[in-house]
Amino acid sequence: MxxxxxxxxxxxxxxxxxxxxxxRYIFNQHLLIAMLFLISGLAFYYQQWLETLxxxxxxxxxxxxxxxxxxxxxxxxxxxxxxxxxxxxxxxxxxxxxxxxxxxxxxxxxxxxxxxxxxxxxxxxxxxxxxxxxxxxxxxxxxxxxxxxxxxxxxxxxxxxxxxxxxxxxxxxxxxxxxxxxxxxxxxxxxxxxxxxxxxxxxxxxxxxxxxxxxxxxxxxxxxxxxxxxxxxxxIANQFADVPHLKTKVHKLQAVVNLFTRRVKFEQKYTYDYLFRVTFVRGGDYFGLFLRLTILSGVIIYFIPNLWVQLAFALLFLYLTLFQLIGMWKHHRTIAWMDLYPVAEGTRKRALLSLLQQLAIIQAVLLSLVFLLQADVLGFVLALAAGIAFGFVFVRMYVPKRLK
Structure with a gap:
């Protein structure tokens, strides 16, 4: 019965x-440290703001x-x-x-x-x-x-x-x-x-x-x-572990796709460059994730009065963005066609690293513009330089080890 x-x-x-x-994969040590830093910083400035309410x-x-x-x-x-x-x-x-x-x-x-x-x-x-x-x-x-x-x-x-x-x-x-x-x-x-x-x-x-x-x-x-x-x-879990139950959601966004792919040369060695750029815009929620984290970090940076804490938050959100975008590497894991592409084996890894590097630069530029809105030229220069440097080190040194 x-x-x-x-x-x-x-x-x-x-x-x-x-x-x-x-x-257990989502709340790993890296994310917990980042969340602890973020919550501590926000709580400190929240308390300061309340004193001047x-x-x-x-x-x-x-x-x-x-x-x-x-x-x-x-x-x-x-x-x-x-x-x-x-x-x-x-x-x-x-x-x-x-x-x-x-x-x-x-x-x-x-x-x-x-x-x-x-x-x-x-x-x-x-x-x-x-x-x-x-x-x-x-x-x-x-x-x-x-x-x-x-x-x-x-x-x-x-x-x-x-x-x-x-x-x-x-x-x-x-x-x-x-x-x-x-x-x-x-x-x-x-x-x-x-x-x-x-x-x-x-x-x-x-x-x-x-x-x-x-x-x-x-x-x-x-x-x-x-x-x-x-x-x-x-x-969300797919950004941290392989999720076989995930159903890919495709977004049209043709204008944004054209913006990211128009400079990709129509040559065999750039096959994965084109694929990963289209995947970033149309596949899953990578593009939305990039926009949300960039806007959120920009708002937080704008309302924080201390320059060094602003820079720390800029690097923190840059890390969070790049870390989750690594998931594009496994996005097409169930498609056998990629193993049949007549291209060199290393081009796939090079294409992903190249895209992540460009996205790191774009986000660093956007976040540094927040300092210009506050007429802080020194903050603009430091944020731009630190963001580009951090993105280069993260993409070229950490991501290859992560892909293995």
Whole structure:
């Protein structure tokens, strides 16, 4: 006889084994040291910034927006697999308990985001005098937990609706109400916060009513959402280890491809140069990763007042970017055609090193321009020189050993 609790435990055990299999590669010593340095630096300057906090700074809006977006993002991890569309469909009436357990699992696994955000924003809450001590902040956290649970159930109910437009409208309304509730609650406007909470509860009841009218579970949508989240995790893990389950996602971006490939000569020895450049732009998330880390590091550098710490952060993000782009070496590992290319064996390695070297220079130039925005000519020169030198040493000395 089918037991939903035993089935959930089996799925959860398999899921945790799969996650732990790659987490030990992701949180390696290099990344932990980099994260420790980054968090320590940010915490130091965050504390300095709080000491000079202006009285008119919109702290309530900032904290309310973060908390509202945080509770709005409440995906339900159903732990479903593609074959379940066939084999579990006849058991749908017996899976009610199973999905309740997955909602509970999703709630507890997402608590770390609430804990991290609450710990990070607590100094700002107290510096802006938004409440009467620690008890008031605990009340805010308790409200967050309630809204998180509500959002999880609402998200689950809307997964039964196949119309994507209805889901998008509902999600937009939910985000606005979440942010508004926390914003006015932190400001002390309890009447407006109460009205928005009533509207939120009305939306919750409407979602429940809509879900009750659906014929059954949208199995294909549930599996698609769950698989998409696992693929996102695999893409991150693929930067640190070989992930055979990763499904390559291709992006068009033809204009960017032309920008990176137009100078590659149409000759046999440049076969891999062309391939790796197209892979960087269109394959996986390499190009997006490069943009995100460059923008994030530029913003951090801009707001840090100390020159030497700025340079340290520039080199840190340059290291993080290049380290993760090494994953392009294994991107085409399942394609046998590459072994049949009539090109010299060393051209593949040379092509990757050449691309990484150029990307290091591009990022070093972009980050050094941040110093020019601050009219810091010395910082511009030092950042450019240090970035290019670090990129050369990393690509020419560390990457070859990593490829072996």
């Amino acid at each position: 089918f037991n939903p609790e035993i089935f959930f435990k089996q799925r959860l055990t398999d899921h945790m084994k799969e996650m732990n299999r790659y987490l 202006a009285p008119d700074f919109p702290a309530a809006l900032l904290i309310g927006a973060v908390f509202g977006l945080l509770v709005s993002y409440s995906p339900v991890r159903t732990l479903l697999k593609e074959a379940d569309l066939v084999f579990l469909l006849p058991l749908e009436p017996k899976l009610h308990r199973y999905f309740k357990l997955t909602i509970g699992y999703s709630f507890f696994t997402q608590l770390y985001m609430i804990i991290v955000a609450a710990a990070a924003l607590a100094p700002l809450f107290f510096a802006a005098n938004l409440g009467d001590g620690f008890t008031a902040y605990l009340l805010v956290i308790a409200v967050m937990l309630i809204f998180k649970l509500w959002n999880l159930h609402m998200n689950w109910w809307m997964l039964k609706v196949r119309n994507a437009n209805i889901r998008r409208i509902e999600q937009t309304c939910r985000v606005v109400l979440n942010v508004g509730c926390f914003w006015f609650f932190l400001r002390g406007d309890l009447i407006i916060a109460g009205v928005l909470t009533v509207l939120f509860v009305a939306l919750l009841l409407a979602d429940f009513s809509i879900s009750r009218k659906q014929g059954g579970l949208a199995w294909d949508l549930l599996i698609e959402k769950d698989q998409a989240r696992m693929q996102a995790f695999y893409r």
